[in-house]
Amino acid sequence: MKVILTDEIRGLGGRGDIVTVKDGYARNFLFPKKLAREATPGNLKAIEQERKKWALLAQQEKDVAQKSAEAVKGTKVTISKRTGEHGQLFGSVTANDIADALTAKGIDVDKRRIELAHPIKTLGSHDVEIRLHRDVAAHIQVEVVPIGSEKLEEAPAPAPTEEAQA
Numbered sequence: 001m002k003v004i005l006t007d008e009i010r011g012l013g014g015r016g017d018i019v020t021v022k023d024g025y026a027r028n029f030l031f032p033k034k035l036a037r038e039a040t041p042g043n044l045k046a047i048e049q050e051r052k053k054w055a056l057l058a059q060q061e062k063d064v065a066q067k068s069a070e071a072v073k074g075t076k077v078t079i080s081k082r083t084g085e086h087g088q089l090f091g092s093v094t095a096n097d098i099a100d101a102l103t104a105k106g107i108d109v110d111k112r113r114i115e116l117a118h119p120i121k122t123l124g125s126h127d128v129e130i131r132l133h134r135d136v137a138a139h140i141q142v143e144v145v146p147i148g149s150e151k152l153e154e155a156p157a158p159a160p161t162e163e164a165q166a
Contacts, residue, residue, distance in 0.1 A: 001026045002039035004047050008134070009035060015058070016051050018044075065133035072109065072130060076141040077101040083123065083146040093120035093144055098128060102140075120144060 001023045005013050013019045018039050021030065030036035037043045079101050082090045099111035115129045126142045 003030060003036040004039050004043055005030075005036050007035045014134075015054050016047055062133050062135060065136040068109075068132050069130075069136050069138040072102070072107055072132075072138040072140060074140070075102070075105065075107065076143060077105065078143045078145060080145050080147040087123045087146070089121050089123070089144065093126075093142065098140075098142055101142075 002018060002020050003026050005015055005017045005019060008014045012021070021036075026036060026038070031038075037047070077098060079093055079097055081093060084090065095111045095114040095116060098114050099109055102109050109130055109132075113130050113132055115131050117129075120126050120142065123144050123146060126144065128140050128142050130138045130140060132138060
């Protein structure tokens with residue numbers, strides 16, 4: 001089925017693109033969420049009118065994204081995580097952790113915009129890309145530091161009592 005996208009869908013296309021998708025995907029997902037319209041002659045004419053409006057909106061979104069990228073660029077974020085004996089993290093640093101750390105610094109970034117090439121599972125400094133727009137990306141430094149270790153400290157031996165000393 002040919003459909004006209006009314007919003008950008010990653011892996012499928014941009015706003016105003018005419019793409020071919022399976023019928024079920026269009027009827028059960030795209031149409032109910034108003035992400036696409038059927039590619040009929042009437043809808044094609046209506047989309048031509050809206051493309052001019054979308055081009056202006058896209059430029060405004062890109063400008064806002066570039067301003068945000070300038071604010072974020074070069075930021076260094078420190079995240080504390082529990083580690084084991086050999087510096088391995090329990091779990092990993094997620095995009096949600098990075099977004100929370102940026103919010104604590106006063107920078108509001110959606111966690112879905114943070115792209116991790118691979119999960120961060122080691123201590124140290126890591127480069128992370130934040131894709132604020134299709135054409136705009138910013139890089140930040142994420143420093144992962146330990147807050148504790150898995151090894152439990154042994155309880156101190158009880159002090160000898162007077163009875164034990166006698």
